Amino acid sequence: MRRMISMCVFAVLALAVISLHATPVDKDEDTLRALVPKIVDAWGTMDIAKVDPYYATDSDFAYFDVAPLKYDNWKQYRETVQKVFFEPNRSIKATINDLRVHRRGSLAWATFTFGMDIVPKQGAPAHLDGRWTMVLEKRSPGWIVVHEHVSVPLAGA
Numbered sequence: 001m002r003r004m005i006s007m008c009v010f011a012v013l014a015l016a017v018i019s020l021h022a023t024p025v026d027k028d029e030d031t032l033r034a035l036v037p038k039i040v041d042a043w044g045t046m047d048i049a050k051v052d053p054y055y056a057t058d059s060d061f062a063y064f065d066v067a068p069l070k071y072d073n074w075k076q077y078r079e080t081v082q083k084v085f086f087e088p089n090r091s092i093k094a095t096i097n098d099l100r101v102h103r104r105g106s107l108a109w110a111t112f113t114f115g116m117d118i119v120p121k122q123g124a125p126a127h128l129d130g131r132w133t134m135v136l137e138k139r140s141p142g143w144i145v146v147h148e149h150v151s152v153p154l155a156g157a
């Protein structure tokens with residue numbers, strides 16, 4: 001009996017030591033995996049006020065989108081998106097296909113391809129497939145997009 005108790009105590013201690021040395025779950029990466037779909041869904045609301053909280057407003061942070069080629073800061077991005085992307089459309093729905101998240105300290109990047117269904121106010125609905133990269137920085141109170149690149153393959157590619 002005493003030997004059995006000793007073996008059980010040894011097994012419990014061994015498991016405790018092994019669990020201490022196991023690779024810890026990266027809670028920030030889990031947070032980011034949950035955050036990125038929320039950001040994409042915010043775009044689908046077609047309400048820039050719901051997108052704003054996720055993006056850094058630093059005056060020198062560039063954002064790249066399908067059109068035009070480049071926005072020099074969030075203010076420029078939000079104003080143009082409202083006119084070019086939200087106003088002419090009735091609905092926009094993006095579906096993330098293959099989200100990957102990587103973190104190094106207070107910086108992280110997320111990459112994914114997506115399918116987007118667009119229903120314009122005039123004309124036929126459209127579907128496009130694209131790729132999206134977000135660079136995020138951990139600030140108070142959490143993660144925020146500091147750079148973004150959205151693009152679609154060339155026609156026929």
